[in-house]
Amino acid sequence: MDVPKLITPLPGPKAKALIERDAKVVSTSYTRDYPFVIARGEGCVVEDVDGNRFLDCAAGIAVNSTGHSHPQVVQAIVDQAQKFLHMSGTDFYYEPQVRLAETFAEIAPFDGPKRTFFGNSGTEANEAAVKLARYSTKRYGVIAFLGSFHGRTMGSLALTSSRAIQRKGFGPPLSGTYHTPYANCYRCPVGRKPESCAAECVDYLEEQIFVHLVSPDEVAAVVVEPIQGEGGYVVPAAAFHQRLRELTKKHGILLVCDEVQSGMGRTGKMFAIEHFGVQPDMVTIAKGVASGLPLGITVARADVMSWPPGAHASTFGGNPVACAASLATIDLLRSALIGNAAEVGAHMLDLLKGLMDKHAIIGDVRGKGLMIGVELVRDRQTKERATEERNKVVDECFRRGLLVLGAGRNAVRLSPPLVLTKPQAEVAVRILDEAIGAVTGRS
Numbered sequence: 280m281d282v283p284k285l286i287t288p289l290p291g292p293k294a295k296a297l298i299e300r301d302a303k304v305v306s307t308s309y310t311r312d313y314p315f316v317i318a319r320g321e322g323c324v325v326e327d328v329d330g331n332r333f334l335d336c337a338a339g340i341a342v343n344s345t346g347h348s349h350p351q352v353v354q355a356i357v358d359q360a361q362k363f364l365h366m367s368g369t370d371f372y373y374e375p376q377v378r379l380a381e382t383f384a385e386i387a388p389f390d391g392p393k394r395t396f397f398g399n400s401g402t403e404a405n406e407a408a409v410k411l412a413r414y415s416t417k418r419y420g421v422i423a424f425l426g427s428f429h430g431r432t433m434g435s436l437a438l439t440s441s442r443a444i445q446r447k448g449f450g451p452p453l454s455g456t457y458h459t460p461y462a463n464c465y466r467c468p469v470g471r472k473p474e475s476c477a478a479e480c481v482d483y484l485e486e487q488i489f490v491h492l493v494s495p496d497e498v499a500a501v502v503v504e505p506i507q508g509e510g511g512y513v514v515p516a517a518a519f520h521q522r523l524r525e526l527t528k529k530h531g532i533l534l535v536c537d538e539v540q541s542g543m544g545r546t547g548k549m550f551a552i553e554h555f556g557v558q559p560d561m562v563t564i565a566k567g568v569a570s571g572l573p574l575g576i577t578v579a580r581a582d583v584m585s586w587p588p589g590a591h592a593s594t595f596g597g598n599p600v601a602c603a604a605s606l607a608t609i610d611l612l613r614s615a616l617i618g619n620a621a622e623v624g625a626h627m628l629d630l631l632k633g634l635m636d637k638h639a640i641i642g643d644v645r646g647k648g649l650m651i652g653v654e655l656v657r658d659r660q661t662k663e664r665a666t667e668e669r670n671k672v673v674d675e676c677f678r679r680g681l682l683v684l685g686a687g688r689n690a691v692r693l694s695p696p697l698v699l700t701k702p703q704a705e706v707a708v709r710i711l712d713e714a715i716g717a718v719t720g721r722s
């Protein structure tokens with residue numbers, strides 16, 4: 280399909296009219312970076328209500344894993360919808376939910392028997408993980424990382440420390456939650472160089488938090504994003520995850536990997552933690568798991584998920600239509616799309632690294648598969664964050680027909696559907712190049 284194809288000024292008249300209606304009635308808490316109003320989508324291409332066509336490298340915040348309205352996913356949804364829409368898997372039984380739990384027992388990134396809890400979103404998946412960790416360990420403490428995002432309901436919000444505005448006005452947060460530095464190797468929190476790093480950032484947890492704030496034998500879980508998403512698409516050193524695993528094992532703490540953004544094939548493996556040679560005790564999943572239908576998944580070691588009937592449940596969790604969409608999604612991921620994410624992602628990463636020679640504002644390009652961050656700085660030495668410039672680059676991309684989002688304070692995130700082709704990746708990089716040139720005055 281011919282993309283991008285812009286036929287009106289942006290926003291066009293129909294988009295403008297809808298945005299005016301939205302402004303009167305929809306919650307003021309939503310952050311909209313630019314005025315895109317979707318009418319339809321196919322693969323990586325989305326069309327707005329005025330007929331403008333965009334290349335989508337945002338995927339509804341890393342959700343449309345199989346592309347917009349993949350025919351096999353749509354067919355699975357239609358087939359299930361014609362049978363029944365809902366029966367509450369917490370009170371009754373149905374095959375799609377059981378089959379999906381069997382599938383996660385097979386693919387979740389740790390050995391041994393597993394059980395799955397079904398919710399509707401990422402935040403619910405993390406709520407379930409924290410409740411289960413407290414219940415099964417009989418401990419209250421939870422460790423999370425600075426810059427992390429785990430959701431916005433009250434329990435998950437206590438873990439989230441991405442932006443202060445997300446917490447402001449909602450305190451006090453759930454007690455017993457402690458934050459420690461994440462392995463942001465471009466901005467090492469403990470002043471190391473990647474060449475000599477032995478994940479000393481984990482020392483902070485061991486020698487500060489466990490000494491001064493909470494005894495490790497009162498800590499139920501360490502909750503960590505294998506690759507930090509909202510925090511800026513930050514890829515840690517493998518030693519970070521490996522040391523966390525050793526430390527949690529030593530103290531009988533459960534290691535929970537939040538794969539809500541990094542999971543389901545996005546990084547070129549089914550789960551991002553598989554890149555680091557570490558097996559967690561629990562994994563939380565949402566976003567790309569059902570190609571756009573709401574579904575939240577918490578998979579745990581079977582011996583950990585042994586809470587009694589009534590301890591935790593959700594009316595809509597594991598909705599049969601969402602489960603059918605997820606089963607179709609997983610088939611597509613396994614048959615081709617994880618491989619495509621690895622291959623096209625590596626190509627895109629190379630092209631983006633190439634832009635560093637041309638644009639001094641690019642401080643760092645990092646990522647795995649199709650989870651790629653481009654961090655913008657005013658000065659490569661001081662690494663002063665180019666936040667305003669980043670926001671302008673995101674807007675300039677939109678004006679040129681490319682949808683991207685920001686991540687963290689000054690990174691551009693590329694999280695396209697995993698069906699992205701190499702030619703489409705090249706178009707995206709060309710537009711990003713032009714957008715950066717327009718913002719910095721260097722084309």
Ligand SMILES: Cc1ncc(COP(=O)(O)O)c(C=O)c1O
Binds near residue numbers: 340405508537541566
């Ligand atoms: C790593 C991670 N965890 C949890 C969430 C929360 O997911 P949801 O918005 O579906 O509640 C997000 C959302 O961006 C996320 O990126």
